[in-house]
Amino acid sequence: MTTTALRAADVPIAVAATGARIPVIGYGTGGGGRVTAETVAAALACGYRHIDTARKYGTEPQVGAGLKAGGVPRAEIFLTTKVSHENLAPADFERSTMESLETLGTDYVDLLMVHWPLPTMDLRATMGALAEMKRRGFARHIGVANFNAALLAEAVRLCPEPLSALQVEFHPFLDQSRMIALCRTLGLVFVSYCPLARGRVLDNPVLAEIAAAHGRTLSQVALRYIIQHEGVAAIPGSGNPERIAENLAAASFALTDEEMARIAALARPDGRLVNPAGRAPDWAA
Numbered sequence: 001m002t003t004t005a006l007r008a009a010d011v012p013i014a015v016a017a018t019g020a021r022i023p024v025i026g027y028g029t030g031g032g033g034r035v036t037a038e039t040v041a042a043a044l045a046c047g048y049r050h051i052d053t054a055r056k057y058g059t060e061p062q063v064g065a066g067l068k069a070g071g072v073p074r075a076e077i078f079l080t081t082k083v084s085h086e087n088l089a090p091a092d093f094e095r096s097t098m099e100s101l102e103t104l105g106t107d108y109v110d111l112l113m114v115h116w117p118l119p120t121m122d123l124r125a126t127m128g129a130l131a132e133m134k135r136r137g138f139a140r141h142i143g144v145a146n147f148n149a150a151l152l153a154e155a156v157r158l159c160p161e162p163l164s165a166l167q168v169e170f171h172p173f174l175d176q177s178r179m180i181a182l183c184r185t186l187g188l189v190f191v192s193y194c195p196l197a198r199g200r201v202l203d204n205p206v207l208a209e210i211a212a213a214h215g216r217t218l219s220q221v222a223l224r225y226i227i228q229h230e231g232v233a234a235i236p237g238s239g240n241p242e243r244i245a246e247n248l249a250a251a252s253f254a255l256t257d258e259e260m261a262r263i264a265a266l267a268r269p270d271g272r273l274v275n276p277a278g279r280a281p282d283w284a285a
């Protein structure tokens with residue numbers, strides 16, 4: 001098993017058309033109780049320079065404390081947070097962003113995202129509020145999460161500032177080739193959440209066979225599969241410092257084209273894990 005800490009400089013960067021430079025492996029902090037200031041500091045210590053949080057996760061306090069404890073200069077870290085679906089009206093959007101900055105202990109985030117679209121939202125107004133946060137310097141870059149292709153195209157059209165990233169679910173059991181291609185066309189980085197399918201990758205025989213051939217772990221093979229797609233980043237979550245380091249080391253080996261094809265063939269129509277009723281868009285649109 002390869003868990004050697006990587007130097008941050010050795011982790012590839014995905015670059016958006018807007019110039020956003022996003023390390024292809026980030027530490028996902030959506031995991032509630034398992035995320036602490038110590039795990040965030042451990043992620044920084046082993047070489048992560050990309051941290052993903054959201055107001056809704058309730059982990060901004062731990063991220064803020066971990067960033068402080070980690071001692072890495074703020075300018076070296078790519079920090080993402082998100083505004084949740086309850087706060088998409090402009091006044092709420094600004095309040096939520098200010099609360100995030102206060103809790104994170106920073107003057108700006110590198111990426112501010114709409115966390116989920118809502119069928120009832122005023123997309124033009126929400127995109128205006130998102131762009132306003134960038135114009136006022138509270139976000140270096142802006143993006144959206146959980147948008148389908150139709151909504152993403154509409155968001156790009158309506159947003160007064162260019163979008164830099166889309167964050168959606170992607171792992172070996174879910175085909176996202178259409179959305180990845182769309183992001184490339186639009187010049188956005190595609191950020192994969194639940195890249196380990198919330199642990200479901202860990203007992204897959206195909207991934208196990210490929211992992212054995214490389215002397216790697218199944219998690220590393222799943223993550224490598226994701227980031228070997230051009231312009232794609234992944235944000236695995238873990239509360240365990242050894243596994244946090246193990247996941248980052250997925251940046252330091254490569255799969256063959258044949259292995260990539262074998263893993264792509266694991267995708268299933270019912271592979272999606274995160275699909276909240278009433279909030280999830282029609283993913284096929």
Ligand SMILES: NC(=O)c1ccc[n+]([C@@H]2O[C@H](COP(=O)([O-])OP(=O)(O)OC[C@H]3O[C@@H](n4cnc5c(N)ncnc54)[C@H](OP(=O)(O)O)[C@@H]3O)[C@@H](O)[C@H]2O)c1
Pocket residue numbers: 027028029030031034052053115145146167168192193194195196197198199202219220235236237238239240243244246247274
């Ligand atoms: N935008 C959105 O709507 C959205 C939705 C969901 C998630 N996210 C983001 O995506 C991130 C990742 O998603 P996720 O945490 O739900 O799922 P995930 O990263 O696919 O899987 C996390 C699970 O895998 C385990 N794990 C992690 N590394 C491992 C390793 N090397 N070996 C064995 N097990 C390992 C973790 O357990 P241990 O803690 O015990 O290691 C945890 O149970 C979140 O933290 C969040 O930042 C965004």
